[in-house]
Amino acid sequence: MYCPYCAENIPDDTKFCPKCGTQMGSPLPDSPAFRQPLPPGFEPPTSGKAIGSLISGLFFFFLPASIVAIILGHLSLSEIRKSAGRLKGQGIATAGLILGYIGIAAIPFLLIIAAIAIPNLLRAKMAANESSAVASLRTYSTALITYAAMCPQQGFPASTEQLGPGSRDCNHAGLVTSAMASPRALKSGYVFEYHPGPASESRQIVTYVISADPVSPNASGTRHFYTDESAVIRFESNGPAGQQSQPLQ
Numbered sequence: 001m002y003c004p005y006c007a008e009n010i011p012d013d014t015k016f017c018p019k020c021g022t023q024m025g026s027p028l029p030d031s032p033a034f035r036q037p038l039p040p041g042f043e044p045p046t047s048g049k050a051i052g053s054l055i056s057g058l059f060f061f062f063l064p065a066s067i068v069a070i071i072l073g074h075l076s077l078s079e080i081r082k083s084a085g086r087l088k089g090q091g092i093a094t095a096g097l098i099l100g101y102i103g104i105a106a107i108p109f110l111l112i113i114a115a116i117a118i119p120n121l122l123r124a125k126m127a128a129n130e131s132s133a134v135a136s137l138r139t140y141s142t143a144l145i146t147y148a149a150m151c152p153q154q155g156f157p158a159s160t161e162q163l164g165p166g167s168r169d170c171n172h173a174g175l176v177t178s179a180m181a182s183p184r185a186l187k188s189g190y191v192f193e194y195h196p197g198p199a200s201e202s203r204q205i206v207t208y209v210i211s212a213d214p215v216s217p218n219a220s221g222t223r224h225f226y227t228d229e230s231a232v233i234r235f236e237s238n239g240p241a242g243q244q245s246q247p248l249q
Helices: 047-057 063-082 091-149
Strands: 184-187 190-196 208-214 224-228 234-236
Touching: 047 063, 047 091, 047 234, 063 091, 091 190, 091 208, 091 224
Parallel strands: none
Antiparallel strands: 184 190, 190 208, 208 224, 224 234
């Protein structure tokens, strides 16, 4: 048979439920007559809902956990009141309720903080990405000038792969990292593309263009950058930069 209060499956000849102490044959918990004496030495168990309320309340900074803590807290307090001493855990349930309501009350403050902090963090991240992009363009310019001095018969390289690590000759000069030597380098939210100019009659490359554009405009960066053999870095805010763009101060 089952206990009329806690629904514990117990032997048919049991007089008192070993879990909650309810006397078999007594009225249901909602009945006014539910006032049977507890067996001697009976230790009431702690309400599982109260424990669940406290555990959920410990994670009150998550909205769903706060809601669960409040619901379980109210259910456990009601259950404990109706148990006539057969369940304990009122203090645990109260603590879970308090933590749950703290979590609910803190939501407006957390939203205000998030509304202020998130845009500032995004702007700081974009500024850091833009600074990194400018530094990378300067690294490219230095590497290209060095390469042209190393390989005067060729001038500037035909691709950034020739600037990368390797044999330290005109094929792999070892002037930039392997990541920057890729044809379409990605670094700190920016994509870099190198375009060599046409070869002269003496088969030298004497001009080049490098563009640096944000991977996600207005998310990974707001400004677009450009540089060429003059080593002057230029930028645009609303589109790809070019030779006529404003120089970076």
